[in-house]
Amino acid sequence: xxxxxxxxxxxxxxxxxxxxxxxxxxxxxxxxxxxxxxxxxxxxxxxxxxxxxxxxxxxxxxxxxxxxxxxxxxxxxxxxxxxxxxxxxxxxxxxxxxxxxxxxxxxxxxxxxxxxxxxxxxxxxxxxxxxxxxxxxxxxxxxxxxxxxxxxxxxxxxxxxxxxxxxxxxxxxxxxxxxxxxxxxxxxxxxxxxxxxxxxxxxxxxxxxxxxxxxxxxxxxxxxxxxxxxxxxxxxxxxxxxxxxxxxxxxxxxxxxxxxxxxxxxxxxxxxxxxxxxxxxxxxxxxxxxxxxxxxxxxxxxxxxxxxxxxxx
Amino acid sequence: xxxxxxxxxxxxxxxxxxxxxxxxxxxxxxxxxxxxxxxxxxxxxxxxxxxxxxxxxxxxxxxxxxxxxxxxxxxxxxxxxxxxxxxxxxxxxxxxxxxxxxxxxxxxxxxxxxxxxxxxxxxxxxxxxxxxxxxxxxxxxxxxxxxxxxxxxxxxxxxxxxxxxxxxxxxxxxxxxxxxxxxxxxxxxxxxxxxxxxxxxxxxxxxxxxxxxxxxxxxxxxxxxxxxxxxxxxxxxxxxxxxxxxxxxxxxxxxxxxxxxxxxxxxxxxxxxxxxxxxxxxxxxxxxxxxxxxxxxxxxxxxxxxxxxxxxxxxxxxxxxxxxxxxxxxxxxxxxxxxxxxxxxxxxxx
Numbered sequence: 001x002x003x004x005x006x007x008x009x010x011x012x013x014x015x016x017x018x019x020x021x022x023x024x025x026x027x028x029x030x031x032x033x034x035x036x037x038x039x040x041x042x043x044x045x046x047x048x049x050x051x052x053x054x055x056x057x058x059x060x061x062x063x064x065x066x067x068x069x070x071x072x073x074x075x076x077x078x079x080x081x082x083x084x085x086x087x088x089x090x091x092x093x094x095x096x097x098x099x100x101x102x103x104x105x106x107x108x109x110x111x112x113x114x115x116x117x118x119x120x121x122x123x124x125x126x127x128x129x130x131x132x133x134x135x136x137x138x139x140x141x142x143x144x145x146x147x148x149x150x151x152x153x154x155x156x157x158x159x160x161x162x163x164x165x166x167x168x169x170x171x172x173x174x175x176x177x178x179x180x181x182x183x184x185x186x187x188x189x190x191x192x193x194x195x196x197x198x199x200x201x202x203x204x205x206x207x208x209x210x211x212x213x214x215x216x217x218x219x220x221x222x223x224x225x226x227x228x229x230x231x232x233x234x235x236x237x238x239x240x241x242x243x244x245x246x247x248x249x250x251x252x253x254x255x256x257x258x259x260x261x262x263x264x265x266x267x268x269x270x271x272x273x274x275x276x277x278x279x280x281x282x283x284x285x286x287x288x289x290x291x292x293x294x295x296x297x298x299x300x301x302x303x304x305x306x307x308x309x310x311x312x313x
Numbered sequence: 314x315x316x317x318x319x320x321x322x323x324x325x326x327x328x329x330x331x332x333x334x335x336x337x338x339x340x341x342x343x344x345x346x347x348x349x350x351x352x353x354x355x356x357x358x359x360x361x362x363x364x365x366x367x368x369x370x371x372x373x374x375x376x377x378x379x380x381x382x383x384x385x386x387x388x389x390x391x392x393x394x395x396x397x398x399x400x401x402x403x404x405x406x407x408x409x410x411x412x413x414x415x416x417x418x419x420x421x422x423x424x425x426x427x428x429x430x431x432x433x434x435x436x437x438x439x440x441x442x443x444x445x446x447x448x449x450x451x452x453x454x455x456x457x458x459x460x461x462x463x464x465x466x467x468x469x470x471x472x473x474x475x476x477x478x479x480x481x482x483x484x485x486x487x488x489x490x491x492x493x494x495x496x497x498x499x500x501x502x503x504x505x506x507x508x509x510x511x512x513x514x515x516x517x518x519x520x521x522x523x524x525x526x527x528x529x530x531x532x533x534x535x536x537x538x539x540x541x542x543x544x545x546x547x548x549x550x551x552x553x554x555x556x557x558x559x560x561x562x563x564x565x566x567x568x569x570x571x572x573x574x575x576x577x578x579x580x581x582x583x584x585x586x587x588x589x590x591x592x593x594x595x596x597x598x599x600x601x602x603x604x605x606x607x608x609x610x611x612x613x614x615x616x617x618x619x620x621x622x623x624x625x626x627x628x629x630x631x632x633x634x635x636x637x638x639x640x641x642x643x644x645x646x647x648x649x650x651x652x653x654x655x656x657x658x659x660x661x662x663x
Contacts, residue, residue: 151340152347157603157644160621161351164637167625168355244472248607251474252622267475274478275486282482285475292470 043305050301056294064110071104076259084277094279096269102279105261106287112262113291116177116246117239123181125235128188133219133227135189136196147193150186158183159245166254173256176249180242191234195227229306237299240292247288263288341649346398348641352634353397357390359630406635411627416635419620424639425510426496427609427616431601433513433536438543439594443583445544446551450559451578461548468545473604477538477611484534491534492527494613501527535612539604543597550593551586558582588659595651599644 022039026032044050063070073091079099087094093102135146153161165179199205200223208222249255250264258265263284270280364381372380381387385396400406406416449461484491492498496512501524508515513532516525558564559582567577606618613619617636624632 148340148343149347152344152351155344155645155648156348156351156641157599159603159606160637160640163606163621163625164352164355164633167628167630167633168359240470244470247472248474251472251607252610253626264472264474267472267478271478274482278482278486281475281478285472285479288472288475289470292472293466296466296469 040305044301047301047304049297050304053294053297053299053301056290057298060110060114060291060294063107064114067108067111071101071107073101073104075100075105075108075261084273084280086277087279093283094277096266096280097273102266102283105266106263106284109261109263109266109284109287110291112173112256112260113243113246113288116173116180117242119177120181120184120242121235121239123177124184125188125231127181128185129192129224129227129231131185132189132192132194133196133223136193137200137215137219137223143193146189150189153183153186154190156183158241159248162245162249163252163254166249171254171257173260173262176246176255179249180245184238184242187234187238188231191230192224192227195230196223199223199226233299233303233306236295236302239295239299243288243292243295337649337652341645344645345642348638348645349398349401350394352637352641353394355637356397356630356634357393401638406638407631409624409629409632409635411624411629411632416632419632420617420635420639422510423615423617423620426512426614427602427605427618429511429513430532430535430539430609430614430616431598431605433532434540434601435543435594435598437536437540438547438597441540442544442547443551443590446548447555447578447583449548449552450555453556458552461552465545465549468542472607473538473542474607474611476541477535477608480534480538481611492530494611496528496531496614497524498527498531535608535614539601539608542604543601546597546600547590547593551590554586554589555582558585588655591654591658592651595647595654599647602640602643 020031021035023031023035026035077100079095082091082095082099082101084097085091085095085099091101091103093106095101096105131146131150135143135150161183162176162179165182166175169175169178196219205218205222208218213222246255247262247264247267250262250266251268253265253268256262256265258269266284267281270277270282270284274281364377364384364386385393388396404417406420408414409416409419412419445457445461445464449458452458481491481494485493505512505515505519505521505524508518512528513525516522516528559578564577564582567581568574572581602617605614605616606621608614609616609618610622617640621633621636621640623629624636
């Protein structure tokens with residue numbers, strides 16, 4: 001009998017999909033694209049640390065999405081009978097000075113962390129990309145002027161500039177995001193410009209121009225997509241720094257305001273009780289550390305996959 | 314023919330050198346101007362009305378108007394900026410509301426503490442970071458390399474203020490190895506005549522070794538914690554520079570000639586890494602000035618960072634902007650210095 005087991009049949013199907021993906025003569029654009037994505041994923045998955053980093057980030061997103069379901073207690077409801085309780089079966093990570101469960105607050109705080117990171121990336125990365133590609137493609141005095149401005153912002157120490165902005169705008173999480181975004185875009189502009197300059201004289205750009213593409217179309221659909229890989233790597237690597245800066249602003253009392261369960265602000269409030277009730281300040285720091293580490297590992301892995309030119313430092 | 318062509322060549326080179334120096338000076342001046350412009354703008358968007366802050370909200374309209382004119386707020390924005398520029402260049406950063414001193418005086422008083430801390434931290438980073446980077450490069454992929462990777466990853470992932478707090482908790486609260494926050498025990502405070510403001514130097518100059526030891530004990534923990542971040546950066550960069558050098562042919566040549574492995578690594582390769590390392594060290598020093606804002610807050614270290622955060626919390630804008638300008642200027646200065654050192658040390662960059 002020729003009867004294959006279910007297992008073999010499934011294996012065979014997987015093998016077919018794999019062969020279809022790895023085909024050197026793809027029949028359609030979609031096949032070619034999917035095949036390339038599959039190869040990139042394989043290269044990424046070889047790097048165990050990068051996969052760990054990705055898992056941490058996926059976990060962060062999942063926790064943030066399911067926060068109300070996962071947290072055993074409400075994040076902001078004080079319970080003074082449980083004030084400063086040490087870690088135990090009732091409160092896994094202890095409680096803070098108002099008797100709020102620290103574990104629940106950390107879970108809800110993941111939303112704030114994600115909020116900051118995503119918003120800063122959405123504001124700063126496109127701004128940097130636009131400035132860099134326009135400067136690199138146009139050249140001349142536009143380039144000089146834009147890069148001068150970029151250099152001025154690069155010359156600032158980031159945290160200090162963010163501090164000055166927040167002090168002017170007033171404390172709060174939105175203002176902290178604006179301040180961080182204002183200090184975060186210059187490196188992206190530099191990267192995008194460098195990439196643009198290397199491709200602007202390529203034949204395919206000339207060909208597109210000969211066919212009548214205007215500068216806007218050239219930058220938007222021919223230059224920008226090629227700048228994306230190195231930009232994504234850089235943004236991912238910067239995420240950890242953004243989280244640390246946001247937490248630092250929170251710690252100084254300039255970021256998210258109480259009673260928001262922002263991790264940096266939680267550390268700040270735990271500082272007063274640190275010598276006796278160490279868990280109040282210690283636990284949120286561990287959360288910050290894990291998430292930053294996740295982004296760093298992911299960024300390192302992405303760099304190896306997307307940006308093989310860059311030397312692994 | 315040789316002598317005839319060399320002269321104009323030299324002239325051209327001199328001209329090129331001069332032009333490059335002028336361009337550099339121009340870009341530094343422009344950057345500084347940009348720094349001042351941004352701080353000026355930040356000062357203007359503050360929702361606090363400076364006139365109201367000076368006269369109080371019950372002052373009659375004509376007093377309000379007079380003070381407004383006195384403060385120059387009736388002028389167009391560009392004139393205000395020029396006045397502001399003139400003041401800053403003359404070293405006038407306004408008065409601090411919190412301490413009632415000129416901001417410049419305050420900053421001069423607190424800056425040596427920051428300098429002391431950042432220097433101690435950088436020294437720690439250099440002394441440990443460079444050998445570790447070299448070892449990691451030599452044993453690429455083996456355990457020293459892996460260890461360095463972990464140190465680097467931690468350095469980029471741990472919040473400095475949290476590490477400081479945990480350090481205090483462990484070494485001060487539990488083990489009692491470190492003295493508490495601050496630069497000196499209360500007992501020693503005010504005993505020392507201020508010369509440079511750097512307590513370690515002042516006490517050594519005065520021969521007050523008790524104070525010196527106490528100051529050293531106080532600086533150890535914050536400097537170690539701040540220095541850890543500098544260590545992470547310096548060692549990582551040393552490793553990548555060394556790897557680059559060790560793959561070059563002159564290294565093979567030296568080995569073939571029978572130069573000992575130690576000399577190849579520490580003299581030949583490290584010797585060539587020295588120049589790019591200067592830039593890295595300068596950058597890390599600049600970053601420490603920034604890191605000191607949070608570290609000083611944690612350790613109640615009375616430096617510029619502590620001053621800045623105290624002023625921030627009481628919305629003392631002159632002090633905040635003055636501090637920002639000083640840190641920014643030092644940052645620019647350090648970058649310039651590293652550029653300059655690079656040119657002096659590397660004959661190819663001349």
